[in-house]
Amino acid sequence: MTETTATIPVQPRRGSSPRRLRQRHAAERRFRIYGISAIVLAAVVLAALLGSIANRGASAFFQTQIALDIYLDPEVIDPEGTRAPDTLRSANYQTLAKRALETRFPDVSGRSAKRALARLISSGTGFELRRRVLADPNLIGTTGRYWVKSSDDVDSFIKGKVSREAPESDRRVKDNEIAWLDVLVATGDLELRFDTTFFTASDSREPEQAGIWGAVVGSFLTLLVTLGLSFPVGVLAALYLEEFAKKNRWTDLIEVNINNLAAVPSIVFGLLGLAMFLSIFGMPRSAPVVGGLVLALMTLPTIIIAARAALTAVPPSVREAALAIGASKLQVTLHHVLPLAMPGVMTGTIIGMARALGETAPLLMIGMVAFIVDIPGSFTDPATVLPVQIYLWADSPERAFVAKTSAAILVLLAFLVAMNALAVVLRRRFEQRW
Amino acid sequence: MQILVLVITLLLLSTVGYELGRRRVLELAGARLRDLHSRPQYHGLYVALWCLIPGLGAAILWLVARPWLGRIIALPDVNGATTAAVAAIAGIAGLAMAHRRVAPPLRARIAVERIARAVMLIASTVAILTTFGIILSLLFESLRFFAKVPVLDFLFGLRWSPQTAIRADQIGASGDFGAIPLFAGTMLITVIAMCVAVPIGLFSAIYMSEYATPRVRASVKPMLEILAGVPTVVYGFFAALTVAPLFRGLGESVGIGVSSESALAAGMVMGIMIIPFVSSISDDVMNAVPQTLRDGAYALGATRSETVRQVVLPAALPGIVGGILLAISRAIGETMIVVMAAGLAANLTANPLQAVTTVTVQIVTLLVGDQEFDSAKTLAAFALGLALFVITLVLNVIALRVVRKYREKYD
Numbered sequence: 001m002t003e004t005t006a007t008i009p010v011q012p013r014r015g016s017s018p019r020r021l022r023q024r025h026a027a028e029r030r031f032r033i034y035g036i037s038a039i040v041l042a043a044v045v046l047a048a049l050l051g052s053i054a055n056r057g058a059s060a061f062f063q064t065q066i067a068l069d070i071y072l073d074p075e076v077i078d079p080e081g082t083r084a085p086d087t088l089r090s091a092n093y094q095t096l097a098k099r100a101l102e103t104r105f106p107d108v109s110g111r112s113a114k115r116a117l118a119r120l121i122s123s124g125t126g127f128e129l130r131r132r133v134l135a136d137p138n139l140i141g142t143t144g145r146y147w148v149k150s151s152d153d154v155d156s157f158i159k160g161k162v163s164r165e166a167p168e169s170d171r172r173v174k175d176n177e178i179a180w181l182d183v184l185v186a187t188g189d190l191e192l193r194f195d196t197t198f199f200t201a202s203d204s205r206e207p208e209q210a211g212i213w214g215a216v217v218g219s220f221l222t223l224l225v226t227l228g229l230s231f232p233v234g235v236l237a238a239l240y241l242e243e244f245a246k247k248n249r250w251t252d253l254i255e256v257n258i259n260n261l262a263a264v265p266s267i268v269f270g271l272l273g274l275a276m277f278l279s280i281f282g283m284p285r286s287a288p289v290v291g292g293l294v295l296a297l298m299t300l301p302t303i304i305i306a307a308r309a310a311l312t313a314v315p316p317s318v319r320e321a322a323l324a325i326g327a328s329k330l331q332v333t334l335h336h337v338l339p340l341a342m343p344g345v346m347t348g349t350i351i352g353m354a355r356a357l358g359e360t361a362p363l364l365m366i367g368m369v370a371f372i373v374d375i376p377g378s379f380t381d382p383a384t385v386l387p388v389q390i391y392l393w394a395d396s397p398e399r400a401f402v403a404k405t406s407a408a409i410l411v412l413l414a415f416l417v418a419m420n421a422l423a424v425v426l427r428r429r430f431e432q433r434w
Numbered sequence: 435m436q437i438l439v440l441v442i443t444l445l446l447l448s449t450v451g452y453e454l455g456r457r458r459v460l461e462l463a464g465a466r467l468r469d470l471h472s473r474p475q476y477h478g479l480y481v482a483l484w485c486l487i488p489g490l491g492a493a494i495l496w497l498v499a500r501p502w503l504g505r506i507i508a509l510p511d512v513n514g515a516t517t518a519a520v521a522a523i524a525g526i527a528g529l530a531m532a533h534r535r536v537a538p539p540l541r542a543r544i545a546v547e548r549i550a551r552a553v554m555l556i557a558s559t560v561a562i563l564t565t566f567g568i569i570l571s572l573l574f575e576s577l578r579f580f581a582k583v584p585v586l587d588f589l590f591g592l593r594w595s596p597q598t599a600i601r602a603d604q605i606g607a608s609g610d611f612g613a614i615p616l617f618a619g620t621m622l623i624t625v626i627a628m629c630v631a632v633p634i635g636l637f638s639a640i641y642m643s644e645y646a647t648p649r650v651r652a653s654v655k656p657m658l659e660i661l662a663g664v665p666t667v668v669y670g671f672f673a674a675l676t677v678a679p680l681f682r683g684l685g686e687s688v689g690i691g692v693s694s695e696s697a698l699a700a701g702m703v704m705g706i707m708i709i710p711f712v713s714s715i716s717d718d719v720m721n722a723v724p725q726t727l728r729d730g731a732y733a734l735g736a737t738r739s740e741t742v743r744q745v746v747l748p749a750a751l752p753g754i755v756g757g758i759l760l761a762i763s764r765a766i767g768e769t770m771i772v773v774m775a776a777g778l779a780a781n782l783t784a785n786p787l788q789a790v791t792t793v794t795v796q797i798v799t800l801l802v803g804d805q806e807f808d809s810a811k812t813l814a815a816f817a818l819g820l821a822l823f824v825i826t827l828v829l830n831v832i833a834l835r836v837v838r839k840y841r842e843k844y845d
Contacts, residue, residue: 024737031739035641038634039654045706046661052676053668236557244551245558256834258561263760263830264823265767267794268568271819274801275571297564304561330547358665361769361794364802387667387770394671394774402675409668416663 050413057406063195063208064150064158066121066184068100071143072133083137093133094126097148104189105180116177122149124209147193152207152400154181158192161399198407202375203389207400210393212408214375218288218368218383219357221376225292226299226356231349233296234303235338238345241304242311243333262301269298270365278366285367286382294362299352306348310341343430350423354416360387386412436517443518444489444525448482451529455481455536463538472543480542483549484532489525496520572823575816582810583611588817590614594780594791596800596811611814613821615780619790623701623772624765626786630705631765632758635712642713643720644742662710670774673703678775685787695777695789704771708761715757719750719837752836759833763826769794793818 074081077091098118102108108117125148132146133139149155156162157173158181168175184190201211245251273294277283283290314337322332338345363369368384369392376383384392386408393405456478463470472480496517536542580588591612638658642651678699685692692698723746731741747754777789778799800815 024740028737028739031742032641032645035637035645038637039641041634042638042661042706042709043654043657046657048676049664049668049672049706052672056675233557233560236554237560240551240554240558244554254558254561257565259834260827260830261561261564263763263826264568265764265769265794265826267767267769267797268572268819268823268826271797271801271816272564272568272571275575275816276567297560300561300564328543328547330550354663358663358667360665360667361773361798364769364773364798369802387665390667390671391770391774394667394674405671409671412665413668416665420659420663 053406053409053413055406056403057408057410059159060400060403060407061195061198062159062192063197064155065147065191065193066150067145067147067189067191068097068104068121069143070096070100070129070146070148072096072129072140073099074141077133077140083140085134088134088137089130091130092126093129094123096129097121097125105183108180113176116174117180119151120154120177120180122151122206122208124204124206125149127209147191149197149208150190152398155208156399157181158190159403198404202373203371203384203392204373205371207396207398207404210401210404212386212389212411214372215384215386215389215408216411218372218376219385221288221379221383222291222295222363222385223353223357225289225379226295227349227353229293229296230299230303230352234300234349234352235307235345237300238304238307238311239333239338242308243337244329258301258304262305265361266298266359267361267365269294270362272297273362273366284380284382286370286372286384287380288376288383288385289379290366291363291368291383291385292379294366295356295359298359298362299356302352302355303345303349306351307341307345310344310348311337313344314340343426347423347427350419350426354419354423357385357419358387358412358416360391363388364391386415439515439518440493440521443522444486444493447489447522447525447529448485451481451485451525451532452478454529454533455479455542458533458536459538459540459542462536466538469538471539471541472546476542476546477536477540479546480540481529481532481536483546485525485529487549488528489521492524493517493521568823572816572820575813576820579810579813579817582813587611588613588814592782594796596796596814609810611810611817613793613818615782616791616793616796616818617821618782618784619697619776619780620766620792620794622697622784622786622790623704623776623792624762626698626701627704627708627765628758628762630702631708631712631761634705635709635761636716636754638709639713639716639720640742640747643717644738644746658710658713661706662714664707666707666768666770667774669703669707670770670772673699673771673775677703681787690787692787693777693789695775696787697776697790698786700772700775701786703775704765704768707768707771708765711761711764712757715760716750716754719753719757720746722753723749752839756833756835756837759829759836763829763833766829767794767822767826769798773798793822797822 073096076096077093078084078087080087098114098121101117101121102114105117108114128148129146150158153162153172154177157171157178162171162173164178173181181190197209198211200213201209202214204210241251241254245254273290277290277293278285318336318340319332322336323329327335363385368388370382370384371392372382372384374381390405390408390412393401393408456474459470459474459477588611591610592614593610593612594615595610638654642654646654678694678696681696681699682692682694727745727749728741731745736744772792772795776795777791778795779789780791780796781788783790797815797818800811800818
């Protein structure tokens with residue numbers, strides 16, 4: 001006994017000492033903390049990103065409006081009393097709003113003071129009045145209480161973006177204007193009201209008249225083209241590669257190509273669109289059809305890869321059973337494999353579409369950055385899309401556009417969340433485990 | 435509109451063709467349905483395709499050849515009506531011919547399937563055509579650029595100030611097209627982005643795959659997916675309006691001058707954008723490491739972190755490196771963040787607090803706005819695009835190869 005213990009010396013090695021163990025456990029804890037802090041950091045950054053945008057953007061959904069008793073003077077609108085649409089259209093409605101303001105503040109005199117007074121309301125007030133009069137010419141000659149938009153400077157001031165205490169020279173809203181605004185607030189004639197213009201109007205140089213509807217329609221038309229091209233082509237290509245193609249050099253080449261295309265920078269697709277579709281094929285600049293085409297080429301790899309994954313997931317037994325009862329190869333694929341793979345294909349397509357919806361860079365290349373006031377009516381009209389609108393507004397010098405930009409981002413994110421949620425629901429609902 | 439009229443005309447015609455073909459074969463077969471080689475639908479489809487394809491072909495031919503043919507003989511103008519008419523004539527001719535051929539022994543299914551297969555093959559070549567289109571258009575425009583500016587001046591020049599001369603004798607009329615400052619700026623921003631994305635992405639992936647309970651995973655993964663789904667223009671806005679002023683303010687408070695378009699702000703935000711990219715690839719790769727390796731390490735008494743560091747990470751390293759290479763290629767090609775948050779002036783500097791410009795920023799600034807299409811300025815954008823394409827392509831090919839090689843090891 002004693003001999004054996006002597007031949008195997010039980011020396012406590014450094015590694016098993018309690019101190020060493022403590023060190024190792026401390027290292028373990030540190031390592032775990034690194035991991036947690038990485039995740040927390042990512043979460044904090046995400047929160048900061050969304051928070052800062054929501055914080056900036058929330059105010060843009062509301063707009064300062066001023067109630068005015070406007071007399072729709074027939075002398076100004078329609079002196080001859082013909083009620084001809086052309087006459088009604090060309091009348092100076094802004095004057096009417098200015099007059100109403102001057103009646104509201106009768107003691108304001110002097111040209112510069114009157115001009116300052118007129119600056120309280122948006123320069124687009126006239127258009128709004130014109131729209132109402134054209135809709136109902138019987139309003140002419142009546143006096144009505146209208147809520148008109150304030151100018152963007154007043155709006156920023158009311159929303160507290162500009163401090164009242166700042167020296168007058170640093171403010172765009174001067175002391176006398178503040179006095180008028182205070183009167184309006186006191187009588188309840190100035191309110192922050194929900195801004196419908198933001199959702200119904202198109203781009204404008206004046207922040208208070210700018211809206212996202214034009215960009216939303218542009219995005220919709222563009223995505224329609226993208227979907228119409230990339231979905232059928234993507235699914236057919238995936239079917240061919242997964243179900244029909246023999247493994248040879250040609251299909252290898254296609255595969256490598258698809259994987260590479262998926263990683264090509266999006267701006268390169270824009271260059272392709274510019275050199276190919278615009279200069280060689282002579283397609284129209286800024287048109288949703290070209291934008292859709294470029295985005296379709298860009299999303300194609302995503303859809304093909306997703307569709308192939310969905311097709312591979314369908315077990316071979318399904319194919320063999322169909323073949324065994326005499327279906328042809330194409331019948332097996334179209335009647336049995338594709339319907340079973342469809343949820344996966346759809347999920348991939350929606351995710352690809354969501355990415356296309358958020359894409360900006362290639363569209364800059366093909367001229368979708370133009371300042372477009374009209375709402376696009378067809379695939380060849382000049383248009384812009386939501387992300388490009390965001391980019392354009394982010395570049396605008398007017399302060400109020402910062403809020404508009406953030407609000408547009410919120411709308412874009414809402415669309416993206418909706419699309420991704422739809423993809424998740426589809427996946428959950430129809431996902432089949434074989 | 436032209437296309438819509440055409441499509442509707444052809445669709446209507448082929449629907450008629452489908453019905454005619456189906457009815458005719460049923461009529462011919464009468465009671466002896468078993469004599470049919472293919473089911474009646476296939477005869478219908480056969481006729482419909484014989485109407486659709488010649489129709490489309492004729493329309494395309496008409497659109498392409500009309501301007502050329504018009505010079506020889508008098509022809510009506512190209513518009514919606516004539517295109518649809520030409521397509522309809524060809525379609526009806528095809529329809530009539532196919533309709534006559536329809537008979538019970540006709541192998542309609544085989545013919546239809548052959549066409550379907552051809553359509554699929556064409557669809558799958560779109561990807562190759564796209565690559566060709568990209569290479570050709572970039573190469574063609576770049577060659578025109580290199581005819582004006584020597585390749586070596588472009589690749590190794592140290593000054594970048596593209597401009598088109600208004601007068602010939604103007605100072606700097608030719609402009610400088612040395613792309614080194616752009617490459618350096620791109621590198622600087624990419625390095626900053628990677629310094630943010632790799633540690634955060636890698637550590638969150640390690641935590642997710644090795645430590646996190648399924649519940650934590652289920653809540654953290656969507657968060658990373660949201661981070662990945664935010665459009666880049668939003669990141670750009672965040673960088674330009676929140677992060678850059680923040681850094682500027684911080685710099686001012688400690689007395690360092692930070693440019694409002696600093697490389698640091700753009701790079702950091704780009705890093706944030708890439709975090710989910712790095713983490714999801716690393717996560718996948720580490721999950722693919724066989725559990726037996728971990729179990730072996732635990733059996734030897736290793737702690738979890740020791741297992742990760744000495745067993746899982748080395749085993750997953752090729753995949754992670756591949757993922758990082760893909761992330762780098764993404765950072766190099768990223769456009770909107772740098773367009774909105776990085777500078778326009780080409781500074782050759784390694785100071786992250788100064789403004790630098792990148793390849794993608796220059797492509798956008800050179801091409802946005804109306805420009806004549808063959809000035810050196812416009813063409814330079816295509817040369818930059820070509821450089822961008824080649825660099826990212828090389829990175830992608832290496833990365834995909836590394837990832838694939840690694841995958842084969844454990845399958």
